Every structure is written in structure tokens, then in C-alpha cells.
Amino acid sequence: MDTRINLKGVEVTAPIYPEFEEILTNEALDFIAGLARKFSASRDALLQKRVERQKAIDSGKLPDFLPETASIRQADWKIAPVPEDLQDRRVEITGPAGNRKMVINALNSGACVFMADFEDANSPTWENTVGGQVNLKKAIRREIDFTSPEGKKYALNEKIATLVVRPRGWHLDEKHFRVDGKPVPGGLFDFGLYFFHNARTLLENGSGPYFYLPKLESHLEARLWNDVFVYAQDALGIPQGTIKATVLIETILAAFEMEEILYELRNHSAGLNCGRWDYIFSYLKVLRNQPDVILPDRQQVTMTVPMMRAYTLLTIKTCHKRGVHAIGGMAAQIPIKNDPEANREALSKVKEDKEREVLDGHDGTWVAHPGLVPVAKAVFDEKMPTPNQLDRLRDDVEVTAEDLLRVPEGTITEAGLRTNIRVGLQYIEEWLRGNGAVAIDNLMEDAATAEISRAQVWQWIRHPKGILEDGRKITFSLFEQVLEEELSKIKGRLGESRFADSKYAEARELLIDLIKSDRFIDFLTLPGYDRIV
Numbered sequence: 241m242d243t244r245i246n247l248k249g250v251e252v253t254a255p256i257y258p259e260f261e262e263i264l265t266n267e268a269l270d271f272i273a274g275l276a277r278k279f280s281a282s283r284d285a286l287l288q289k290r291v292e293r294q295k296a297i298d299s300g301k302l303p304d305f306l307p308e309t310a311s312i313r314q315a316d317w318k319i320a321p322v323p324e325d326l327q328d329r330r331v332e333i334t335g336p337a338g339n340r341k342m343v344i345n346a347l348n349s350g351a352c353v354f355m356a357d358f359e360d361a362n363s364p365t366w367e368n369t370v371g372g373q374v375n376l377k378k379a380i381r382r383e384i385d386f387t388s389p390e391g392k393k394y395a396l397n398e399k400i401a402t403l404v405v406r407p408r409g410w411h412l413d414e415k416h417f418r419v420d421g422k423p424v425p426g427g428l429f430d431f432g433l434y435f436f437h438n439a440r441t442l443l444e445n446g447s448g449p450y451f452y453l454p455k456l457e458s459h460l461e462a463r464l465w466n467d468v469f470v471y472a473q474d475a476l477g478i479p480q481g482t483i484k485a486t487v488l489i490e491t492i493l494a495a496f497e498m499e500e501i502l503y504e505l506r507n508h509s510a511g512l513n514c515g516r517w518d519y520i521f522s523y524l525k526v527l528r529n530q531p532d533v534i535l536p537d538r539q540q541v542t543m544t545v546p547m548m549r550a551y552t553l554l555t556i557k558t559c560h561k562r563g564v565h566a567i568g569g570m571a572a573q574i575p576i577k578n579d580p581e582a583n584r585e586a587l588s589k590v591k592e593d594k595e596r597e598v599l600d601g602h603d604g605t606w607v608a609h610p611g612l613v614p615v616a617k618a619v620f621d622e623k624m625p626t627p628n629q630l631d632r633l634r635d636d637v638e639v640t641a642e643d644l645l646r647v648p649e650g651t652i653t654e655a656g657l658r659t660n661i662r663v664g665l666q667y668i669e670e671w672l673r674g675n676g677a678v679a680i681d682n683l684m685e686d687a688a689t690a691e692i693s694r695a696q697v698w699q700w701i702r703h704p705k706g707i708l709e710d711g712r713k714i715t716f717s718l719f720e721q722v723l724e725e726e727l728s729k730i731k732g733r734l735g736e737s738r739f740a741d742s743k744y745a746e747a748r749e750l751l752i753d754l755i756k757s758d759r760f761i762d763f764l765t766l767p768g769y770d771r772i773v
């Protein structure tokens with residue numbers, strides 16, 4: 241326990257480096273402790289509700305629109321207007337908050353918004369988590385700079401992107417900060433520190449405390465965030481409605497409650513976003529025990545399969561009906577160095593993805609890399625000359641529960657199985673070393689995409705339809721065989737000594753645990769977190 245922390249019932253169980261002192265002040269930690277004491281029990285109850293809901297689905301009660309909230313869907317209400325610097329969000333870049341160079345590069349990238357991530361793209365090491373807060377505090381005050389080991393200097397441009405922060409989802413804890421003997425919810429830690437230190441300065445700068453809320457599964461989870469916002473604004477004496485939050489629709493269950501989620505947050509909402517990768521993961525996870533539900537190779541589950549189109553179109557229609565933005569998602573392709581032909585192909589795939597989004601009615605989109613900002617911007621500038629297209633109501637769109645649940649067709653191949661196992665291994669190895677976003681085979685991989693990979697393998701082994709197109713059943717022993725083959729290729733590439741210094745042994749062990757457990761482990765980051773400091 242650090243002796244500088246002088247609060248009853250409050251413990252920091254990790255080092256407070258000199259740079260962390262301005263973040264982990266007694267006042268800030270007291271504020272987080274207040275949030276935890278007020279809201280942890282509700283968070284725990286909502287996590288328990290997730291378990292009960294899954295039991296009902298497993299016993300045949302498929303997800304549907306909720307009868308008890310039909311009146312909210314039918315009533316006439318609108319979202320409170322969003323501030324000026326959230327009106328035009330045509331291109332949003334994302335990246336881990338814990339990487340200082342990337343924070344500067346993202347703010348300078350020419351994107352309208354930078355989403356600084358404590359979720360999918362951020363491995364929640366103590367260094368990344370508190371270091372991310374240091375980065376953001378310095379960035380907001382224009383005190384951030386960085387010098388690379390090669391001596392390249394980084395500083396903020398005059399014009400920078402609007403900052404939006406994504407705290408961790410409700411399922412994750414911050415184990416290094418304990419209140420009354422219990423770790424605090426990671427989302428409250430990330431939100432609370434950012435809000436406490438920066439809300440006033442952001443307002444003085446003409447911006448505001450803006451958030452992305454990940455992995456929500458119900459409108460009750462949105463209600464809890466709204467309660468947190470109301471409490472936090474009161475506690476700091478900041479006007480109600482100042483916080484603006486964009487909710488990621490990235491679970492199949494949230495897709496059935498979009499209107500209710502917006503309604504819960506109507507004084508604090510900045511719209512919805514289509515988090516496509518977690519959405520695919522969630523579809524698979526939630527429906528994994530349904531006899532007819534099985535996904536083909538990951539690369540065949542594209543944005544144009546019927547269930548993905550149904551979900552994105554419904555998001556646009558829902559947001560525009562309520563007068564707020566519907567932001568698109570992330571194409572997996574990133575620029576490819578030293579191969580102009582492959583690079584052209586990657587950029588043209590991104591362009592095609594963004595064209596579909598803008599023509600469907602999205603008001604903006606996500607990119608993973610500064611090199612993609614001009615690509616997405618050109619598409620939106622051409623097809624969306626206004627700051628947004630909230631006036632495109634999409635009354636032509638009709639989406640039913642069956643549309644959202646429709647199983648994508650396709651094949652399962654050995655190449656698909658191999659890719660999943662390789663990506664799972666490589667991503668987990670990087671994550672354990674503190675890198676939450678990684679380029680693998682020229683694609684952006686993060687916690688959401690890696691979840692799809694390991695969940696597919698888990699399901700293919702257990703599902704009667706988990707059969708390769710050549711007729712072989714996918715079994716645990718086939719998984720083990722491919723795993724060892726892929727590991728030995730990686731070892732061949734790295735050489736004995738780099739391999740020995742890597743975390744591949746731990747990544748292998750974790751991947752085997754995830755695949756072997758008959759009880760589906762809800763998030764790979766949960767057992768993963770036990771293995772990082």
C-alpha cells in the first residue's frame with residue numbers, strides 16, 4: 241500500500257511512479273471510491289443478469305424486442321442536441337490511450353475525432369491504464385510531447401481532433417485499486433479519473449467530457465452509465481447534460497434495445513456506433529448453443545451478410561429517428577508498406593466499406609490508422625457535403641428479429657481454422673506484453689477481433705456442424721495439432737532466443753484454457769488480466 245494514499249478503505253496495490261502522482265491524487269481517488277461505493281453493487285447485479293439471460297437463451301428463448309418497453313419505442317422523443325464539436329464526425333480515428341506517440345499522431349491525423357481507447361485496443365496493464373490518463377491530461381492541456389528512441393520529436397499541431405474516451409466495459413475490474421477490500425469496476429476507474437481531472441478544462445477549452453461506452457448488453461446497463469453521469473456532474477458541480485456518450489452497439493442483445501439505450505441516455509447521448517467486430521463475437525457467443533447457429537470462416541462474415549446489414553441499417557434508422565448520429569465501424573485493412581499493389585487493394589477495400597456506410601446513411605466512420613484518414617474523408621466529403629445526414633430517416637428500412645438473427649452462410653476451412661489459431665496466439669502474446677492493438681497479416685487485430693477467432697474454434701469443436709469443407713470434424717486434437725504447427729512456424733521465424741524471451745508459452749497456455757473449458761469464458765481479457773500486472 242502506498243503511504244501517500246490517505247483514504248479510509250482505499251488501497252493502491254501497484255507502484256505510483258512520479259508521473260502517476262498528478263493522476264492518483266487523494267482527491268481523485270476519493271472521487272473514484274465514491275463512484276465505486278455508489279455503483280459497484282448495481283454493476284454486479286447487471287453482470288448477474290447477463291448470466292441469467294444467457295441461461296434463458298440456451299434454453300430456447302431467443303433474443304427479441306422487449307414487450308415491456310414498446311411504449312418507449314412508440315413514443316415521440318428526441319435526443320438533446322450535441323455540442324458543436326460533435327456535429328461533424330465524418331472520420332474518427334481510434335487507438336490505445338496508453339501509447340503516447342499514437343495519442344499525438346491520432347490527434348494530429350486530420351480526423352474529426354480521436355477515440356482514445358481503454359478497451360479493445362488497450363492492454364490494461366497498470367502502466368497503460370494510468371499512463372493513458374497521464375497522456376490524455378497532458379494532451380488536453382497541450383503539454384504532451386514525445387521523443388522516439390531514434391530521436392524523432394512529436395508535438396501537437398495547432399488544429400487537433402476532438403477527444404472522446406472509451407473506458408473499459410462493465411465486465412472488467414481494475415485490480416490495482418481496491419475500495420473496502422474489493423477491486424473497482426475498470427470502467428468507473430477510467431471514466432472517473434478522466435472526468436475528475438479534465439471535465440472543467442475541456443469545458444474551458446470549448447469542448448467537453450465525451451465518451452464512447454463499449455459492450456453494453458441492455459438498456460439497464462445504459463441506465464447505470466446515465467446514473468453515473470448524473471452523480472459525477474453533481475459531484476463536480478458541472479451542469480447536467482454536459483457529458484456526451486456514444487454507445488457502441490456491439491452486442492446482439494443491445495441491437496434489440498437500441499431505442500431504449502438512447503432513451504436512457506437522452507440527456508447525455510451523442511448517438512450510437514456500429515462496433516462490428518464485437519458484434520460478430522457477441523452473435524457467436526450468445527447463440528453458440530443454438531443447433532442452427534454456426535459461423536463460417538471469419539473472413540466470410542462481412543458487412544454485407546444479411547444479419548450485419550440488418551443491424552447497421554437499424555442503427556442508422558434508430559439514431560436518425562431520434563435526431564442523433566449513427567457512426568460506422570472499423571474496416572480491418574491497414575496500409576501495407578513495401579508492396580504497392582497489396583496496399584492499393586487494402587485501401588480500395590477500406591474505400592468500398594466507407595462508401596457503403598455513407599450511402600446507407602452513417603454520419604461518420606472509424607479508421608484504425610492515420611494513413612486511412614484521407615481515404616475515409618474523401619468518401620464522406622464527396623457523398624456527405626453536410627456535417628452529418630441526420631435528415632436521412634431511412635423509413636424504408638424494416639428490420640425484424642429474424643433479420644438480426646439470420647445465420648450467415650459459408651464454409652469452414654482448414655485455412656480459416658489455422659488463421660484463427662495463429663491470430664489468437666499472436667494477439668494474446670502481444671496483449672500479455674502490453675500491446676492491445678496489433679497488425680497481423682496486414683490486418684488490424686484487437687481484443688474484439690481476437691475474441692472472434694478463439695470463440696469460433698471453441699464453437700466449431702463443440703457444434704455438430706463444426707466440420708471442415710473437406711469433411712473432417714473439428715476436434716480438440718485437431719486444434720492441438722494446428723496450434724503446435726503454428727507455434728513451431730512462429731518459433732522458426734523468431735529464432736530460439738527471441739522465442740524464449742517472448743510470452744508465447746503463456747499465450748499458448750491461455751489459448752488452450754479458453755478452448756478447453758466447456759464453460760464458455762465470457763471474455764478472453766478476464767483470465768488474461770490475471771496474467772498481467
Ligand SMILES: CC(=O)SCCNC(=O)CCNC(=O)[C@H](O)C(C)(C)COP(=O)(O)OP(=O)(O)OC[C@H]1O[C@@H](n2cnc3c(N)ncnc32)[C@H](O)[C@@H]1OP(=O)(O)O
Pocket residue numbers: 333334335336341342343345346357360361517518570574575607608609610677678679683684685686688689
Ligand atoms: C474493434 C475495435 O474496437 S476497433 C478500435 C480499436 N482498435 C484500434 O484502435 C486499432 C488502432 N490501430 C493501431 O493500433 C495500429 O494502426 C496498428 C497496431 C494496427 C498498426 O500500427 P503500426 O504497426 O505502428 O502501423 P505503422 O507502422 O504503419 O504506423 C505508421 C505510423 O502511424 C502511427 N499510427 C498507426 N496507427 C495509429 C493510430 N491508430 N493512431 C495514431 N497513430 C497511429 C504509428 O504510430 C506510426 O507512427 P510514426 O510514423 O510516427 O512512427
Ligand SMILES: O=CC(=O)O
Pocket residue numbers: 360488490514515516517518519569570688
Ligand atoms: O469496438 C469496436 C468493435 O468493432 O468491436
Ligand SMILES: [Mg+2]
Pocket residue numbers: 360454455488490515517518688
Ligand atoms: Mg468493440
